[in-house]
Amino acid sequence: MLRLLRYTRRHSTSSSAAATTASAVPLTSPAFAVFGANTGVGKTLVSAGLVASLLASPSPSPSTVAYLKPLQTGYPDDSDARFVFDRAPALLRRLPLAGGGASTRLVASNHTLFPSPAVDPLPERQDAVVNYGGEEGVEEKALVCRTVYAWREPVSPHLAAEREGMPVEDEEVRWLVDRWLAEEDGGGEVWKVLETAGGVASPGPSGTLQCDLYRSSRLPAVLVGDGRLGGISSTLSAYETLLLRGYDVGSVILEDRGLSNDRFLLSYLRKRVPVHVLPPIPEDPKDDLTDWFSESSSAFSSLKDSLQSFHSRRVQRLNSMQRKSKDLLWWPFTQHDLVPVDSVTVIDSRFGENFSAYKVKDKTIVPQFDACASWWTQGPDSNLQIELARDMGYAAARYGHVMFPENVHEPALRCAELLLGGVGKDWASRVYFSDNGSTAIEIALKMAFRKYACDHGIIVDSEKDITSEGSVHFKVLALNGSYHGDTLGAMEAQAPSAYTSFLQQPWYSGRGLFLDPPTVDTSSAANVYVSYISQQLSQYAMSNNSEHIAALIIEPVIQGAGGMHLIDPLFQRLLVKECKNRKIPVIFDEVFTGFWRLGVESASELLGCFPDISCYAKLMTGGIVPLAATLATEPIFEAFRSDSKLTALLHGHSYTAHPMGCTAAVKAIQWYKDPSTNSNIDLDRMKLKELWDGALVNHLSSLPNVKRVVSLGTLCAIELKAEGSDAGYASLYASSLIRQLREEDNIYARPLGNVIYLMCGPCTTRDSCTRQLTKVLCRLQKLN
């Protein structure tokens, strides 16, 4: 029998509000959500028919069917759960049972959990026992129907909730649905059917749409279509609304009203979704539908079969993905021999800051906080993700991709305006688009070199097309520990490391003078910095005759891939000043630091000085698709102007300024900085509010196995103490910690040598940060 969990209302307090923004969904048994293309399309008839069909199936069949109506208005006159409780058992006696079947004793119950104060008191719970079926053997089955929240008025839940004084928060609904999904039978199969309220986009009690309210569990949908005139349109639109929330539609089922809507839908959907058709529903309210249900039994049976098959295929595929990925994929930065097949993470979906990861062993999808922000790209919470989804559909339909040179389109222009009015404000005047951080850096270097060559008489303005090849060599000034990307040009601008070895890149030579940056721990006085910088530059100039330091490139404030080291801002400020004095163009690599990663839109705000060129990617598109931008001052741009095409910057990629990326960037850039969409914005200071709890950070940094903690903006990095060879990239020191976080705490972290870090998005709530940080703290304390 079903193991019933305790149901109590859990009114969200601020600290628990977002505790279940993603849901654990067991796939041990099938669960589906019934959505309506419209109101009045017979969702409840479909639910009742499906439930009856499930209970009528021959062995092996579900031993329990659980039906849930989370939101019911018009109660008690109207109660979908009561209808299912009443009708499904009655139908069973009349349904032809495939294979004769056993004699079945069905225990049915119906229960309304939380009626609103305006609801007239009614018996809270109904029970019934029904016997049906053939002669062979005896089976016990259960039908458990429940209504969670019930309001009296027959209006949309958001109005009923307001008028009857029973508001319900989304998180509470989700929490209860999760508990319902977690209910188990002792070994037997439990089918779960959740019936939503109204149409796919009808508001729930808080105003959140049905499709958004239940998105966290992403139950496969049964879409009840509309067989009436106009029903093709509402069914297809509803289908698209579900797709725009990332749902899979397992089946469409609709009433036949003589218009062959089902035939049209099947053909339009290219047969990808099974479409089932029901006989016309009697319009006479006195009809008890007994005949109709009898006529519909084959349709319900085929609905049941296709859902069963959908579920099996889904689980089978999920179970096979670890093995297949090991066989076919080649992961970046991964030694495949060190990845056991059962340690591969199968990601079923993403919802805001969380992955939904499928655990093969438990056959369950569990939420995991994406603590590495998927290589530092992620910004969206679940609201922004849905907005971006709609924008991505729109941009693909309006533009797809269009060629960029000598052309203009709205997303690229708007994106450029936002960049120049934001991260480029007060210094940049041009935007050069490319695909990723590496290409943005290669472009920045080309810009800097040209500017340097013009400023230092290496190419004379009127002779831009005369090259000086052979006699002049350009180098960059950069910092040890910096990292600017994986393509050769970007690698040449960084100091030697494991990434640049002959084994990895035989063409790497390290074309730079690499200084040792002082971290905040080793900080020093301004005059010490200035003399160090000058001395290094002079020394280099003396010993390298034909070589020019033609660009400075730094990651402002924090070296990301280099280990999340906080560089003394004073040092970087002085370095910039020194280069500007020497007319060496300055590049800020903001691929990691840009767009609020460090709590401000551009890390140049933290340094208090501007570059000549700056590179952005990662968070820029809200973490949806690759896009990069290199911003430059007008003098940089001028260095490429002439009347010859040969002096133009001849670098481009096919998808330069692709409308999808630019559209995403336009939405994300605005969303992050708008206090009406991002409650973390401190408008007065144009900074993110503090996301990481100060006391917890202090506690962490005082642990004996912790060397240092850097918490700034969306980043909280913890360097573990490690001796000798444990440090550095090759270190596997943090591995066991990472494994525990993943497996026990549902935090998906990745090590960076002996640094582990938590990274949230600019809109992530402080509460969520606190929860993750607390888990890490506990884990580290236990490790001691």
Added chain:
Amino acid sequence: MLRLLRYTRRHSTSSSAAATTASAVPLTSPAFAVFGANTGVGKTLVSAGLVASLLASPSPSPSTVAYLKPLQTGYPDDSDARFVFDRAPALLRRLPLAGGGASTRLVASNHTLFPSPAVDPLPERQDAVVNYGGEEGVEEKALVCRTVYAWREPVSPHLAAEREGMPVEDEEVRWLVDRWLAEEDGGGEVWKVLETAGGVASPGPSGTLQCDLYRSSRLPAVLVGDGRLGGISSTLSAYETLLLRGYDVGSVILEDRGLSNDRFLLSYLRKRVPVHVLPPIPEDPKDDLTDWFSESSSAFSSLKDSLQSFHSRRVQRLNSMQRKSKDLLWWPFTQHDLVPVDSVTVIDSRFGENFSAYKVKDKTIVPQFDACASWWTQGPDSNLQIELARDMGYAAARYGHVMFPENVHEPALRCAELLLGGVGKDWASRVYFSDNGSTAIEIALKMAFRKYACDHGIIVDSEKDITSEGSVHFKVLALNGSYHGDTLGAMEAQAPSAYTSFLQQPWYSGRGLFLDPPTVDTSSAANVYVSYISQQLSQYAMSNNSEHIAALIIEPVIQGAGGMHLIDPLFQRLLVKECKNRKIPVIFDEVFTGFWRLGVESASELLGCFPDISCYAKLMTGGIVPLAATLATEPIFEAFRSDSKLTALLHGHSYTAHPMGCTAAVKAIQWYKDPSTNSNIDLDRMKLKELWDGALVNHLSSLPNVKRVVSLGTLCAIELKAEGSDAGYASLYASSLIRQLREEDNIYARPLGNVIYLMCGPCTTRDSCTRQLTKVLCRLQKLN
């Protein structure tokens, strides 16, 4: 008065079928399409009210309002055009005229163009003259109402068309809508209101949905929402369906049924779309609605104002985009000083193979065939584009982006399966994802170098972590004229050119032995090739002691950026064989040639031999978003295996295997090769049918100013004869031709030196190819 164009039915013949797949839309006057969230929401009432409100506006006001109902069923009992013709003038007498207004003489007409044979004959045309307004002056106005196709049965047009024997093709509807949009008044402003049939996704006569049928003109939408219970859901879903077709929604208007649906919608849409609310529509069929229209006049007036303002803002923005793009953007491969501001192409949208380009001078949006396939990326026809749009929305909502190393998600795995079963069939076993052609090449080179180093004892298996830096140098074997991308690593593998000069990339050194490839014109015998290749390799080995030719990299069959040169396949085949004999890993750069560009899925089919490594991008995602893949054999993969992370391939980008790109690739790869979606597929030979008319190609190549024509798969390249310095990249020789094609022929081409080319998608119809080719032929003949 409105200049009426002649309306005749134009039954599409095969050659004209797709002539108007994109539409010219004048923006001199506003035009809107009225869509319904559902049937029965009062679209026609809104149309009539809007029309009346327009005619009632004070000077300057539209002198003509044209109303079009392209598809009418239930005719003549039901005729929306007749309703507008009857009611709008009647209303005018009762409407309060802002500012008193002039005495107006309105000439109204109503006309049904093509009734089906089943329709009872009716007067084809009705006329009326109405006087209304104040005392000051006299104005003449016109109302022109038209129904285009009318069927008798009150069912969906696709059923009526079938049952009454009057089928109508989409192209005919579009052609007539285009003619209607082109109608002009002599100087006065004409507002156009097109009323669609049923809901946004209701089928037209051919079965094509309303939103798809009218997509080519992308008229801004007035969405008539639903005020009833459940109406929030159907209105939002309909809104999303319009977005998924790339429409802009100018306003939402809906009836108030006491449920405050309007208030909810306004809040949900974040006030981005104005929402207007109408009083409850009387349900009594005998009510003549006079009072209702009076009560609604302020709602219609505000609807009119917001549409007016939408239109003005749109035109204003479009007019400003050339200037702004010149000021803020930095285009790749473009000398900005050579681009006059008025030559910038303003791209308003894309529809299949066509841009919709806004012509500032004519204030008109015109379709332009994207003959360079937006840097060779484009594959979709308009059907695939809409499919991709839906998939992009779904993938963004389901995944956004998720981290890849040690993880697996469905789109990446499915994409890998399709790649290995398609372009990688019979040779490749691993897929490495990255962002674009350049990065795919850099990864391929790293793979090849490692394999070479292992095979030639440069690194010994057990000592993979011991580097040989300094003493060994790796070079590639490549062809002159080849092009592999713009990042430094990719550039190093190509021969010196304008792109690689010191001016462009001071770090370029050209790390290769570059052979001269024989084109088909200069082809030779196998033994001549073999001895040339061997001799070059031996000579190089003798004079470069510490250097190893560690990889072969070629673009199979055609050098794209190098000038569309057709290389003798025999030569490339022998080159591959020679390298395989010497254990030099072979890389195919299929970034350009992959996915049917040359008529076969992989160009290796044309060479008849396989590489060890191969790179794909561009067409792979259907031309939607950047994504690249490097495929490799298992022995290549083996060269990176060990028990140390340091020997793994340490190269990756943040968005590696991003779900959006992989989802697009999964759809595109399958779509291209499926004969049910791509009628160009010759299933027996698994090739594209011939797309370029042989006679036309012959004719072209015989022109005195044409040097050669290469037509293969989706490509038809024409090299113009040019003397001396005219040839090569710097050539502006083809410019005037390109300008004429763009301005007169609506073909958006880009020159490649003195080569011009037409490039279609794998699904483009042969008819469309013929039309474009004919235009080029005519233009070249005139140039003589």
